Amino acid sequence: MTAAPVEEDAAAGDGLPPAGTPVPPDAELPLTDAGEADTSDRGDGAGAVGSVAKIRAVLRVRDFRKLWLSMSLSSFGDWLGLLAITAMAASMVDGFAASNFALGGVLLFRLLPAIVLGPLAGAFADRFDRRKTMVVTDIIRFGLFASIPIVDNLVWLFIAQFLIEAFSLFWIPAKDAAVPNMLRKDQLEPANQLSLVTTYGLTPVLAAIVFALLAVINAELPSIDEVDLALYVNAVTFLVAALVIWNLPSISGRRAAGAVVQQESFLGSLKDGFSFAGHTPLVRGLVVGITGAFVAAGAIIATGQFYVQALGGGDAAYGLLFGAVFVGLGLGIGVGPSIARDLARERVFGVAIVFAGIAVLLLSASPTLWISLVLVVLMGFFAGMAYLAGFTLLGTEVEDEIRGRTFAIVQSLVRAALIVSLGVVPFGVGLIGQHDVDLGAVALPLSGERVMLFVAGLIAVGVGLLAYRQMDDGRPVPLLADVVTALRRDTTARRRLARGGVLIAFEGGEGAGKSTQVRRLQEWLADEGLVARASFEPGATPAGAGIRGIVLDKAQAGLAPRAEALLYAADRAQHVHDVLRPALDAGEVVITDRFIDSSLAYQGAGRTIPLDDVRMLSRWAAQGLQPDLTILLDLPPEVGLARARGRAAADRLESESLDFHQRVRQTFRALAEAAPDRYLVLDARQSPDEIAAAIRMRVARFLSGLPLQNLAHPVRQVEVAPPVRHDGRPDPAPHHPHAQTGATPQLHP
Ligand SMILES: Nc1ncnc2c1ncn2[C@@H]1O[C@H](COP(=O)(O)OP(=O)(O)O)[C@@H](O)[C@H]1O
Ligand SMILES: Cc1cn([C@H]2C[C@H](O)[C@@H](COP(=O)(O)OP(=O)(O)O)O2)c(=O)[nH]c1=O
Numbered sequence: 001m002t003a004a005p006v007e008e009d010a011a012a013g014d015g016l017p018p019a020g021t022p023v024p025p026d027a028e029l030p031l032t033d034a035g036e037a038d039t040s041d042r043g044d045g046a047g048a049v050g051s052v053a054k055i056r057a058v059l060r061v062r063d064f065r066k067l068w069l070s071m072s073l074s075s076f077g078d079w080l081g082l083l084a085i086t087a088m089a090a091s092m093v094d095g096f097a098a099s100n101f102a103l104g105g106v107l108l109f110r111l112l113p114a115i116v117l118g119p120l121a122g123a124f125a126d127r128f129d130r131r132k133t134m135v136v137t138d139i140i141r142f143g144l145f146a147s148i149p150i151v152d153n154l155v156w157l158f159i160a161q162f163l164i165e166a167f168s169l170f171w172i173p174a175k176d177a178a179v180p181n182m183l184r185k186d187q188l189e190p191a192n193q194l195s196l197v198t199t200y201g202l203t204p205v206l207a208a209i210v211f212a213l214l215a216v217i218n219a220e221l222p223s224i225d226e227v228d229l230a231l232y233v234n235a236v237t238f239l240v241a242a243l244v245i246w247n248l249p250s251i252s253g254r255r256a257a258g259a260v261v262q263q264e265s266f267l268g269s270l271k272d273g274f275s276f277a278g279h280t281p282l283v284r285g286l287v288v289g290i291t292g293a294f295v296a297a298g299a300i301i302a303t304g305q306f307y308v309q310a311l312g313g314g315d316a317a318y319g320l321l322f323g324a325v326f327v328g329l330g331l332g333i334g335v336g337p338s339i340a341r342d343l344a345r346e347r348v349f350g351v352a353i354v355f356a357g358i359a360v361l362l363l364s365a366s367p368t369l370w371i372s373l374v375l376v377v378l379m380g381f382f383a384g385m386a387y388l389a390g391f392t393l394l395g396t397e398v399e400d401e402i403r404g405r406t407f408a409i410v411q412s413l414v415r416a417a418l419i420v421s422l423g424v425v426p427f428g429v430g431l432i433g434q435h436d437v438d439l440g441a442v443a444l445p446l447s448g449e450r451v452m453l454f455v456a457g458l459i460a461v462g463v464g465l466l467a468y469r470q471m472d473d474g475r476p477v478p479l480l481a482d483v484v485t486a487l488r489r490d491t492t493a494r495r496r497l498a499r500g501g502v503l504i505a506f507e508g509g510e511g512a513g514k515s516t517q518v519r520r521l522q523e524w525l526a527d528e529g530l531v532a533r534a535s536f537e538p539g540a541t542p543a544g545a546g547i548r549g550i551v552l553d554k555a556q557a558g559l560a561p562r563a564e565a566l567l568y569a570a571d572r573a574q575h576v577h578d579v580l581r582p583a584l585d586a587g588e589v590v591i592t593d594r595f596i597d598s599s600l601a602y603q604g605a606g607r608t609i610p611l612d613d614v615r616m617l618s619r620w621a622a623q624g625l626q627p628d629l630t631i632l633l634d635l636p637p638e639v640g641l642a643r644a645r646g647r648a649a650a651d652r653l654e655s656e657s658l659d660f661h662q663r664v665r666q667t668f669r670a671l672a673e674a675a676p677d678r679y680l681v682l683d684a685r686q687s688p689d690e691i692a693a694a695i696r697m698r699v700a701r702f703l704s705g706l707p708l709q710n711l712a713h714p715v716r717q718v719e720v721a722p723p724v725r726h727d728g729r730p731d732p733a734p735h736h737p738h739a740q741t742g743a744t745p746q747l748h749p
Contacts (some may be wrong), residue, residue: 024671051338054190062181063250064191066329068198069246071175071285075199077237078168080144082110084230085161091227092154099279113166114415122269122408125173126401131251134176137167138242145235149228157555161406172411177403178251180395188395189337196333200326273405282346283406285470286390289353291413292463293386296360298421299456305448306429310368318410324373328380329387338387343482349389350468355458356382360626364453386464419455428452466699470727501584502703503625505595508633509665510654511643512684513691517633518593520692521699525589530703533583536593538571541578547571552651559652561607565614568599573621575588580625589703595627597671606660629702631695632672639660 059065100330125133144160144167151160153622154493167616198583211230218226245251310317332352340348353443366372395616398406504521506514518534525532541549547567550556559567596618604614638659644654680698682691 002280010601018283025187025571026165031467036042036614039389042675043564051190051334053192054477055194058183058190058726061183061187062105064179066244066248067175067179067182067251068191068194069083070241071195072203073237074196074241074585075242076203077145077234079204079242080211080230080237081164081234083207083211084227084234085148085157087153088148088227088231089157092157093509108419109161109338110165111415111419111656114169114420115164116411117166117169117609118408118412118415119270119273119405120408121169122173122273122405124170125404125408126179126220126273129252130404131245131248132173134171134209134251135242137171137174138238138245140167141171142238142242145231145238149225149231151343164459169408169411173404174251175516176395176599177400180403181249181400185396189388189392191390192301192336192395194575196388197330201330208579219649232291246499260345270405273402273409276402277409281470281527285346285467286349286393287410287413288470289349289386289463289467290390291354291417292459292466293383294414294417295421295463296456296460297359297383299425299452299459300360302422302425303429303449303452303456306447307620308369309370309454310365310447313350313369317369321376321618325380327379328382329384330379331377332384332386333388336388338380339487340385340389343392344499345389345472347468347482348463349386350466352382352386352389353464353467354461355464356462357457357462360453360460361458362457364450364457382504394739404599425452425456428455445491460656501586501588502629503580503584503627504589504591504631504699505597505627506591506593506633507595507597507601507630507668508684509635509637509640509661509668511640511645512633512634512648512687513637513643514593517691520688521695522591524692524696525699530589531587532589532591533579534591534593535575536580536596537575537598538568541571541574543574544571545713552653553613554652554655561603561652562610564607565603565609565617567618568603569621572596572599572618576622576625581623584625595630596622596631596666597632601664601667605663606656607652628678629699630679631666631698632681633684634665634669634681637665639685 047381059068093392108455141164144164148157179191179195180188182541201504202374209464210233211226214226214229214233217229218224264589276288304321305318308314308321313320336348336352354377359375359382361373363372363379366375394403394406394410429452432446432448432451434448435446506518508514514538518536522534537544538551539545539735550569551559551564551571575592580592596615599614599618601609604611640651641654641658644650667682672681679696682694
């Protein structure tokens with residue numbers, strides 16, 4: 001991933017609803033939901049809607065939907081099984097200590113296999129048909145779960161647990177590694193959101209409800225044991241999951257028909273996995289970050305009970321804190337991406353772990369339960385963000401051949417981390433005990449659990465920083481500016497950070513005075529010492545000039561709407577490629593007479609092509625480039641057409657009906673109303689001087705403080721293809737071979 005391809009990122013998400021309907025001729029504001037992706041840089045919370053739309057889009061992918069259903073089933077079964085097994089283990093022994101021991105045993109047997117078998121399972125997922133791996137392990141787990149109530153003894157319970165977990169280890173990396181093959185890269189994040197929310201939010205709750213219901217049934221019909229029933233239900237979920245996956249050939253991918261992808265030995269591929277994880281900075285950063293975060297998580301789980309007691313809380317308080325973690329996680333996973341939006345996920349990951357660590361550090365010093373609750377939500381929030389970012393990066397940045405092993409290494413280390421800190425931390429707590437540290441004037445109460453929490457926080461901050469350093473190499477944008485501008489959704493500032501200039505578009509109907517104002521604005525900016533380039537659509541490039549000839553030619557009366565849309569898009573693609581992008585990259589102020597909105601208005605509303613189609617086409621053509629500011633010169637079409645006629649003979653579009661031009665005007669206005677902070681709408685019936693003055697005011701405010709190309713300190717060479725001239729168009733800005741980025745001089749509107 002590169003630094004900050006801001007516009008591309010914002011446009012990449014598939015938040016767009018499927019092709020919308022054509023705009024009715026007199027539509028007032030037809031753009032509210034079609035404009036969804038456009039709202040990315042408005043601070044109006046539209047991001048949350050975006051997430052939901054993206055998740056829906058992901059669920060429309062049939063194979064993924066099926067996999068998700070089967071995964072949800074297995075996950076539900078898993079939680080139900082865990083509840084049943086812990087209940088069963090506790091009931092099989094007598095006494096508090098023994099039942100605690102039994103619980104600990106169950107958990108230990110759940111975590112243990114991963115350490116040994118995890119990497120092996122990953123190599124397996126990379127080598128063999130993933131679908132068969134998943135089906136076979138599901139069937140085996142079905143058998144094992146069903147066997148627990150039949151055999152009905154504690155030793156077998158532990159053994160079965162161990163085996164179930166062992167087989168799950170083969171299932172998980174196969175699934176994790178298969179998902180990225182089913183979806184586009186940009187769909188992975190919403191897919192992961194969905195999976196995580198399902199696994200840690202929906203299914204455990206559902207399982208708890210079902211388990212409670214089973215207990216009710218048991219009370220009514222004592223002959224049926226609720227734990228047994230839960231285990232049978234659970235077993236069946238695995239059977240169903242196996243069936244679903246059997247019917248999903250796309251999971252196999254290239255591993256179909258038992259084909260062994262690599263020729264190297266099993267051990268060799270295992271070694272490859274480790275060496276890949278160790279030598280790829282991104283993966284190394286992820287592994288360090290995730291493992292460290294789970295060490296901290298283990299420490300928090302292990303100190304939880306002591307901590308709550310120290311705060312004077314009981315079981316209820318413990319439950320509250322426990323719930324707060326999940327609330328935080330859910331928030332982080334749910335709204336994290338729409339907050340982080342433009343930030344590179346490599347950055348989000350490390351930064352979020354650091355913040356989670358800071359929350360834990362504060363937690364270690366929190367005086368009251370309420371403050372602790374807030375801190376725990378915050379911690380969960382950042383942890384959720386980090387988890388999602390890390391998981392998504394593993395999916396998008398790791399090649400298919402090695403993905404299974406990478407996921408597996410991570411899951412092994414996570415479990416090892418949990419075991420170690422769950423084991424070590426209680427010792428630490430006991431060892432430190434309760435002390436008052438005498439600091440002369442004050443006595444600092446020091447307790448084991450607070451010290452352990454503090455250490456956990458330090459570890460999280462440390463691994464977060466380490467991960468950040470590993471993964472963030474060569475990013476030119478300073479972190480703080482990156483985060484602040486992303487939070488403010490300030491796309492202009494973000495492009496500036498990525499060394500881009502500013503794009504100003506003029507839009508409006510025929511004869512609105514765009515050419516006049518473009519020229520005046522460019523002259524003024526040049527007078528103020530800025531490198532300002534004026535350009536236009538259609539026709540600013542050699543290829544574009546040819547296209548302009550076609551689209552405006554009245555002899556082309558039969559040009560189909562879609563052909564027309566494609567021609568304008570082709571012109572735009574060439575324009576962005578040859579003129580706009582290079583000039584922006586050189587830090588110039590670029591003014592374009594017409595841009596994407598013209599296509600939306602003329603081809604979308606005018607020709608009634610679905611607006612979404614036109615938007616998608618234009619976005620694609622423009623590589624996601626959007627204007628930072630659009631100046632709309634609004635004018636009743638009668639007036640504009642009359643003006644234009646005074647100028648030259650009507651071209652093909654000018655000759656369209658008044659109704660057509662009315663729709664065009666409506667759409668321009670609707671687009672502006674949908675994003676008021678990116679538009680300046682002016683009444684074009686005012687005099688040219690009045691309009692020019694209003695534009696200067698707004699542009700001066702807009703540009704103040706931006707480091708743009710200016711003529712004062714000539715140094716850097718700028719390579720931009722000179723636009724083609726043609727009659728009646730503004731002269732292209734003089735080519736400034738010697739200009740440099742520096743602070744914008746004081747502008748004088
Ligand atoms: N504010 C204005 N009031 C009246 N006439 C104007 C105004 N601005 C421009 N014109 C005239 O209207 C005609 C079209 O202006 P132009 O800038 O070419 O518009 P566009 O580029 O939007 O088609 C020109 O003859 C121009 O002199
Ligand atoms: C850029 C663009 C222009 N057009 C139309 C609008 C104009 O009628 C025509 C040529 O634009 P332009 O030369 O700017 O015309 P004017 O100066 O008269 O406003 O192309 C589209 O239909 N779609 C587009 O994407």
